[in-house]
Amino acid sequence: MTTLRLTSRVLHAEWTKLWTVRRWAAGLVGAALLSVLFGLLAANGTQDNTNQSTDLIVGPKGLVVLDSFRFVHRPLTGDGSIIARVASQHASQPGAAAGIMVKTATTPGSSYAAAIITARHRLELSANFGSGTSAGPAAAPTWLRLTRAGAEITASRSADGLTWHVVGTMRLVRPPGTVQVGLFVSSPPKTVVTKTLSAISGGQTATISRATFDHVRLIGTTAGTWVGQTIGRTDVKPPVRGSSTQADGIFTVTGSGAIGPGEGPDDPIQNSLFGLFFGVLVLIPVAVLFMTSEYRRPLILTTFGASPRRRRVLAAKACIIGAASFGTGLAAALATYLLTRPLFQARGFRPPAFAYTSLGEPAVLRALLGSALLAGALGVLSMAIAALLRRGAATIAIVAALFVLPVFIAVPLPLTAARWLMALTPAGGLAIQRTKPPTDTLAEPWSMLSPWLGLAVVCGYATVALALAIWRVERRDA
Amino acid sequence: MSVSTLVSMQSTIDVGGLTKRYGRVVAVDDLTFTVRPGEVTGFIGPNGAGKSTTMRLIMGLDFPQAGTATVAGHRYRDLTEPLTTMGTLLDASAPHPARTARNHLRWLAHSNGISSARVGAVLAQVGLESAADRRVGGFSLGMRQRLGIAAALLGDPPILMLDEPATGLDPEGIVWIRGLLRGLAAMGRAVLVSSHLMSELQDTADHLLIIGRGRLIADTPTAELLARASGDRIDVRTQMATEAMTVLAGAGAVVTTSEAQVVTVTGLPGEQVVSLLSGAGVRYSELRQHRATLEEAYMELTREVTEFAAAEAS
Numbered sequence: 001m002t003t004l005r006l007t008s009r010v011l012h013a014e015w016t017k018l019w020t021v022r023r024w025a026a027g028l029v030g031a032a033l034l035s036v037l038f039g040l041l042a043a044n045g046t047q048d049n050t051n052q053s054t055d056l057i058v059g060p061k062g063l064v065v066l067d068s069f070r071f072v073h074r075p076l077t078g079d080g081s082i083i084a085r086v087a088s089q090h091a092s093q094p095g096a097a098a099g100i101m102v103k104t105a106t107t108p109g110s111s112y113a114a115a116i117i118t119a120r121h122r123l124e125l126s127a128n129f130g131s132g133t134s135a136g137p138a139a140a141p142t143w144l145r146l147t148r149a150g151a152e153i154t155a156s157r158s159a160d161g162l163t164w165h166v167v168g169t170m171r172l173v174r175p176p177g178t179v180q181v182g183l184f185v186s187s188p189p190k191t192v193v194t195k196t197l198s199a200i201s202g203g204q205t206a207t208i209s210r211a212t213f214d215h216v217r218l219i220g221t222t223a224g225t226w227v228g229q230t231i232g233r234t235d236v237k238p239p240v241r242g243s244s245t246q247a248d249g250i251f252t253v254t255g256s257g258a259i260g261p262g263e264g265p266d267d268p269i270q271n272s273l274f275g276l277f278f279g280v281l282v283l284i285p286v287a288v289l290f291m292t293s294e295y296r297r298p299l300i301l302t303t304f305g306a307s308p309r310r311r312r313v314l315a316a317k318a319c320i321i322g323a324a325s326f327g328t329g330l331a332a333a334l335a336t337y338l339l340t341r342p343l344f345q346a347r348g349f350r351p352p353a354f355a356y357t358s359l360g361e362p363a364v365l366r367a368l369l370g371s372a373l374l375a376g377a378l379g380v381l382s383m384a385i386a387a388l389l390r391r392g393a394a395t396i397a398i399v400a401a402l403f404v405l406p407v408f409i410a411v412p413l414p415l416t417a418a419r420w421l422m423a424l425t426p427a428g429g430l431a432i433q434r435t436k437p438p439t440d441t442l443a444e445p446w447s448m449l450s451p452w453l454g455l456a457v458v459c460g461y462a463t464v465a466l467a468l469a470i471w472r473v474e475r476r477d478a
Numbered sequence: 479m480s481v482s483t484l485v486s487m488q489s490t491i492d493v494g495g496l497t498k499r500y501g502r503v504v505a506v507d508d509l510t511f512t513v514r515p516g517e518v519t520g521f522i523g524p525n526g527a528g529k530s531t532t533m534r535l536i537m538g539l540d541f542p543q544a545g546t547a548t549v550a551g552h553r554y555r556d557l558t559e560p561l562t563t564m565g566t567l568l569d570a571s572a573p574h575p576a577r578t579a580r581n582h583l584r585w586l587a588h589s590n591g592i593s594s595a596r597v598g599a600v601l602a603q604v605g606l607e608s609a610a611d612r613r614v615g616g617f618s619l620g621m622r623q624r625l626g627i628a629a630a631l632l633g634d635p636p637i638l639m640l641d642e643p644a645t646g647l648d649p650e651g652i653v654w655i656r657g658l659l660r661g662l663a664a665m666g667r668a669v670l671v672s673s674h675l676m677s678e679l680q681d682t683a684d685h686l687l688i689i690g691r692g693r694l695i696a697d698t699p700t701a702e703l704l705a706r707a708s709g710d711r712i713d714v715r716t717q718m719a720t721e722a723m724t725v726l727a728g729a730g731a732v733v734t735t736s737e738a739q740v741v742t743v744t745g746l747p748g749e750q751v752v753s754l755l756s757g758a759g760v761r762y763s764e765l766r767q768h769r770a771t772l773e774e775a776y777m778e779l780t781r782e783v784t785e786f787a788a789a790e791a792s
Contacts, residue, residue: 005591006558013589020581021574298569302629305537305566306589308555478539 010307010316018290018320027286028324032332035279039272039336043343046271050264050353057232057262058352060111060173065129066188067108068232068257070242071101073182080220081147082181085161087250089140090210091119095188095258098211100144102153103180104172108232113153113170114184114259115144119209125155127170129261135167140211148220151175161215182226183213185242185255193440195415202441206240206256213251232257265439265447268349269357269364272340273333273371273433274444277407280378281400283328287321287379288395291386304478314387314470322380322462329375333368363435370432370455377458378403381426384465388472402426402461410445419448429458489515489550489636489668491536491564496545498531498692505531507692509545513670515636518663520683520700521672522776528692529672533568533641549637561590564637565630570622570646575615579606579625582614583632592633600628605654619646627655638662639670644678656682676772680704686772688779695779700772707775711768712751714741718760725758726751742768 019025050056050064059065076082082100089098099116113127123138135155143158151172156164172179187209193202216226228244242255294300307313337359350356357364378399386395406427410418422428422445430446431438431454438450446454491513498506506528513519521529534540536547538555549557549564557563573582583597601610604624609617614625623646630638640659644652659682663669673679679686679700686703688696696703716722722741723733731751732744743751748765755762770778 009589009591013585016581016585016588017574017577020578020585021576023576293574297571297574299572299574301534301537301539301568302572302586303589304539305568306561306586308538308557308560475541477541478534 006309007312007316010309010312011319013307014313014316014320018324021293024286024290027282028328031279031282031286032328032335033279034282035275035329035332036335036339038275038278039332039340040275040343042271042274043268043340043347046268046344046347046349048266048268048348048353051348051350056352057109059109059129059262061128062351063129063355064262064352065109066232066258066260066262067110067129068230069184069186069259070228070244070253070255070257071103071106071180071182071184071231072226072228072244072246072251072253073101073103073106073180074218074222074224074226075178076102076148076181076218077178077221077223079147079149080181080218080222081145083143083145083161083215083217083219084183084213084251085143085215086117086140087212087214089117089119092187092207092209093190094119096186096207096209097124097259098140098185098209098213098253099183100146101182101184102146102148102172104175106180106229106231111173111175112259113146113155113172115146115155115157115167117142117144117211123157123167125168125170126259127153128173129259131261133168143215146181148172148175148179148181181218183211183216183251183253185209185211185253186259187256188258189256191441193415195412195418200441200443208240208242208254208256210252210254213253214249216249216251226251228253230255263354263436265436265442266354267434267436267447268340268344268354269337269367270430270434270436270444270447272336272344273367274430275336276329276332276371276375276433277404277430279328279332280375280403283325283375283379284382284399284403285392285396287325287382288386288392288399290321291317291383292390292392292395295390296392300478310474310478311470314384314466314473317387318380318383318466321383322376325379326372326376330368330372332375333371337364337368357435361435366451367433367435370451373455374429374432374458377429377455377462378426380462381458381465384462384469387469388465403429407445411443413445415440415448418445422446422449423453423457426458426461428454430454489666491637491639491668491670492546492548492551493532493536494546496532496535496542496547498528498535498540498542504692506535506542509689509692509694511687511694511697513637513668513687514685515668516663516666517684518659518669518671518679518682519685519687520679521670521687521689522676522679522772523672523674523689523695525674527674527689529674529689530568530641531692532689533566533639533670533672536639537564537566537568559590559633561586561592561633561635563633563635564639565633565635566638567623567626567630567640567643569641570619570626573614573622573625576613578611578613579617579628580610582625583629586629586632590633596632596634600631603631604628620648620651623647624651627658636666637668637670641672642674643671644673644675652678676776680772688776690780703775704770704772707770707778708768709770710744710747711770712743712746712748713764713766713768714743714751714755714762715739715764716741716755716760716762718762721758722755722760722762725754725760729754 096119097116101114103112104110116124121139123135126132145156147154158164187207189204240256244253406425431449432451496509731746
């Protein structure tokens with residue numbers, strides 16, 4: 001008899017056990033409904049006014065962007081190339097960048113393509129305010145070249161200005177005949193998060209970085225001379241303006257500001273998916289009862305009498321409750337997403353301040369599937385602790401404490417302590433519901449964790465608890 | 479097929495040197511016995527004697543400190559489809575109250591790859607067809623026992639082990655279960671049935687395992703035990719019980735009376751009892767060889783054990 005066949009029998013038996021107790025099935029449905037309900041309440045209670053502000057910088061894709069830096073540029077008419085060696089870089093902070101750029105206009109938000117040496121010593125290609133793609137390690141001095149052919153920009157690098165390697169291509173959006181090409185330096189502001197018992201606020205201080213360029217050459221039809229210009233503006237205090245000087249073919253450029261996506265950290269999808277937090281409070285008792293009902297009456301004798309391999313029974317139970325919780329979480333997340341999307345758009349969460357988030361976007365899929373995985377992992381964790389303790393009330397209290405309490409404890413804690421608390425407890429799993437990058441500036445403490453780290457923590461808890469439960473149950477009298 | 483294979487495939491429960499302590503309490507103390515096929519074996523002892531514990535040890539549910547237990551030659555834990563080897567009823571309250579009888583049997587059937595047709599068949603066999611789709615929570619104790627027996631029969635196993643299956647059954651149910659157990663044994667199955675009530679198994683069990691304080695007191699055919707316990711005693715049914723006792727005691731007999739108008743005489747042959755009573759003018763309506771009940775046999779056995787224990791202690 002194959003292990004697979006025996007395992008599928010135990011799975012079938014445990015599945016039958018789950019659906020034949022109506023109140024458990026009702027509990028799972030109730031958990032999903034409760035999650036959706038709280039999601040709708042959250043969506044209904046929010047309003048965002050970013051779109052009403054008059055000075056939004058909107059990028060070529062119709063979304064708010066950050067577009068401030070120091071640009072030393074000349075016009076290029078038709079096809080051609082800009083070549084420069086980044087000779088040195090003095091970065092004041094890790095997000096700082098120096099490189100060469102082709103930009104359709106000097107107006108903030110206009111389409112661009114750039115090859116960048118970052119302060120983290122990477123060569124990065126960036127176009128049109130996307131998140132950028134890394135093209136390997138690189139540090140000054142490095143030769144860079146951008147070649148325009150219509151809308152297509154080809155980036156190359158070289159160690160000596162003689163042997164060139166193409167590292168990638170980018171596309172400009174609706175480029176005019178004449179574009180601006182040149183050198184640039186950016187240096188994003190530092191975010192300082194201040195946290196008090198009742199509030200969290202993020203302040204920004206400007207930073208400035210410097211780079212020198214030489215062997216600057218423009219191939220193609222041009223006019224005029226090199227012009228140094230500060231593009232865009234920052235609201236950051238104190239106001240910092242870049243500068244640029246040229247002597248003996250060496251350009252010294254200082255710059256401040258950042259180029260990239262401009263959406264704020266607020267995450268309406270996460271705010272609505274957070275309804276699962278309440279649904280889980282119904283889900284956990286179902287998962288616990290699925291296990292402790294075996295012990296409340298001596299059903300476990302019948303169970304182990306029918307399937308003496310206890311390891312297999314517990315694994316099957318974990319699979320079934322995990323899958324049922326996953327299904328509940330997925331149904332709740334999908335329904336929440338679909339139902340709240342129009343609500344959010346009606347309440348200011350729409351372009352340009354907020355992107356339309358379609359179901360096919362990786363971050364959205366990650367948040368929805370991640371919510372389901374979070375529910376599944378919590379189901380397994382609850383069932384495993386229940387198998388260890390054989391006490392329903394105590395298990396529910398412990399799982400709820402592990403998942404719920406850290407959220408409330410972390411809110412008034414200092415940032416570092418709060419981050420550790422999130423990284424060490426299943427509460428951090430809520431990070432998987434975010435569709436935006438981690439940030440320290442939100443009141444929700446799990447926003448500090450990266451999504452996958454948060455999910456990994458919960459899965460780690462579930463795995464360890466299940467392993468302990470199997471170890472214990474195999475050695476203990478039934 | 480070798481002899482050893484034949485032996486190992488026999489439908490038996492084998493217990494050897496089984497010992498289980500819970501903390502300092504010895505629940506099962508060096509127990510050794512074999513349950514044979516084709517017989518109903520009664521497992522008898524007062525509450526707390528270790529019957530249920532022994533059954534849990536046989537099923538590998540609890541772990542013994544010493545000894546072994548095999549079912550059809552295998553450790554129960556090693557059986558891949560245990561329900562088709564040994565059917566068990568340990569506790570009639572086990573099924574979840576929110577499940578219907580049919581659904582309880584369904585998951586059991588799934589767990590051992592038993593066809594769903596068996597579920598309906600065993601429900602019919604125990605007379606629960608009409609209640610099959612009702613929740614177990616609303617069942618009487620008798621109905622739960624029937625469901626437990628249905629679960630034991632589900633895999634059509636050659637061995638059955640039932641813990642107090644008659645508890646909660648009405649008189650009709652008790653008659654039914656006796657017939658069921660006799661029938662199962664007659665088909666060659668090994669049937670181990672426990673009870674704390676001696677009378678319950680008197681007419682059902684072919685063989686008896688008597689247990690007290692975790693120890694095996696007797697492992698004997700029922701008929702033999704009863705014959706031994708009956709001894710040389712004679713029952714005299716008379717309306718002149720006092721006179722009869724005086725006369726017989728005067729002749730050196732041990733005389734007791736267990737029920738009104740019945741005098742039990744030990745130590746005198748029947749002929750002498752007849753002549754003594756006739757000589758004294760004591761009228762009697764019946765005089766017969768005493769037939770011991772299982773209770774008496776048990777009392778006698780446990781008295782011996784208690785005395786032995788007392789003597790050992792002093």
